[in-house]
Amino acid sequence: xxxxxxxxxxxxxxxxxxxxxxxxxxxxxxxxxxxxxxxxxxxxxxxxxxxxxxxxxxxxxxxxxxxxxxxxxxxxxxxxxxxxxxxxxxxxxxxxxxxxxxxxxxxxxxxxxxxxxxxxxxxxxxxxxxxxxxxxxxxxxxxxxxxxxxxxxxxxxxxxxxxxxxxxxx
Numbered sequence: 001x002x003x004x005x006x007x008x009x010x011x012x013x014x015x016x017x018x019x020x021x022x023x024x025x026x027x028x029x030x031x032x033x034x035x036x037x038x039x040x041x042x043x044x045x046x047x048x049x050x051x052x053x054x055x056x057x058x059x060x061x062x063x064x065x066x067x068x069x070x071x072x073x074x075x076x077x078x079x080x081x082x083x084x085x086x087x088x089x090x091x092x093x094x095x096x097x098x099x100x101x102x103x104x105x106x107x108x109x110x111x112x113x114x115x116x117x118x119x120x121x122x123x124x125x126x127x128x129x130x131x132x133x134x135x136x137x138x139x140x141x142x143x144x145x146x147x148x149x150x151x152x153x154x155x156x157x158x159x160x161x162x163x164x165x166x167x168x169x170x
Contacts, residue, residue, distance in 0.1 A: 022145035026168040040084035067166035141165030
């Protein structure tokens with residue numbers, strides 16, 4: 001019986017660890033011919049979820065610019081009437097996962113089990129692409145992942161997430 005409890009506790013830990021892994025979601029308007037777009041510009045405006053950290057924003061923009069360049073798109077100024085407008089936003093939330101462990105006694109002997117909560121920061125990056133002429137969103141990429149205390153690790157994970165997003169750009 002206690003062995004079963006320990007196995008269930010281990011399974012819960014594995015599932016919780018999987019929930020904290022980086023996830024990427026992409027959706028787009030399948031009726032739009034993306035091959036007609038040749039230029040893009042970064043959108044401006046009052047975005048309440050704009051990335052506040054200027055270093056992180058610069059890094060995200062560079063990674064997105066690189067990915068869009070590989071897709072054959074050229075960045076222009078907003079005043080040059082781009083085909084697309086790109087907007088990036090982000091957010092953070094705290095997430096609690098539970099770590100469980102246990103030791104079982106032999107047969108009916110005593111055993112112990114413990115469940116401890118662990119709080120981590122989860123970051124979300126959203127990249128929206130709009131058709132500048134039609135003024136409609138045509139593509140969205142969302143990435144979520146657990147943040148580290150190390151800025152370089154967060155930047156590496158963000159770049160990896162942006163790369164995953166744009167693999168699904170039509």
